[in-house]
Amino acid sequence: MSNAKLREAFHAAGMRLTRQRLLICRELANRYDHPDVEKIHQAVRTRLKRILLFTVYRTVNVLEQHGLAWRVTTWKGHARYDGNTHAHAHFLCEECGRIDDVDTQGACHEMAERAHECVPNRQVRRVDMMIIGTCEECLATTGVPTDTP
Numbered sequence: 357m358s359n360a361k362l363r364e365a366f367h368a369a370g371m372r373l374t375r376q377r378l379l380i381c382r383e384l385a386n387r388y389d390h391p392d393v394e395k396i397h398q399a400v401r402t403r404l405k406r407i408l409l410f411t412v413y414r415t416v417n418v419l420e421q422h423g424l425a426w427r428v429t430t431w432k433g434h435a436r437y438d439g440n441t442h443a444h445a446h447f448l449c450e451e452c453g454r455i456d457d458v459d460t461q462g463a464c465h466e467m468a469e470r471a472h473e474c475v476p477n478r479q480v481r482r483v484d485m486m487i488i489g490t491c492e493e494c495l496a497t498t499g500v501p502t503d504t505p
């Protein structure tokens with residue numbers, strides 16, 4: 357997410373790259389937990405108290421529309437975003453909602469490269485690879501009897 361690319365994207369959307377918007381973009385780019393808009397808002401609000409949730413929504417939408425961020429998935433009604441747009445896979449824990457990047461040993465890149473063979477005559481923007489299940493931490497707590505009588 358270079359400043360030049362950001363400026364270009366916001367310009368195309370008829371907006372200026374303000375300090376607020378830049379802060380939102382940097383926040384998303386520096387996180388690896390695939391946050392929702394509310395989480396990004398909470399984080400930037402510690403530095404800019406008056407920033408509106410609406411501003412975060414609009415900013416993230418511009419990033420997504422211009423390929424500078426991904427909407428990874430929706431968990432419990434909240435869209436989750438990623439500032440890393442290089443082909444990579446994700447693991448979603450259905451219990452706690454954590455989303456991790458997954459090393460697929462090149463399978464993801466291969467899939468992205470071959471995607472056009474699967475859908476000839478169509479334009480491919482990106483390929484999603486999502487592994488869904490239960491994470492180690494949630495597995496450790498599932499099935500364990502509670503202390504309550």
Ligand SMILES: [Zn+2]
Nearest residue numbers: 449452491494
């Ligand atoms: Zn979990």
Ligand SMILES: [Zn+2]
Nearest residue numbers: 438440446457
């Ligand atoms: Zn990711």
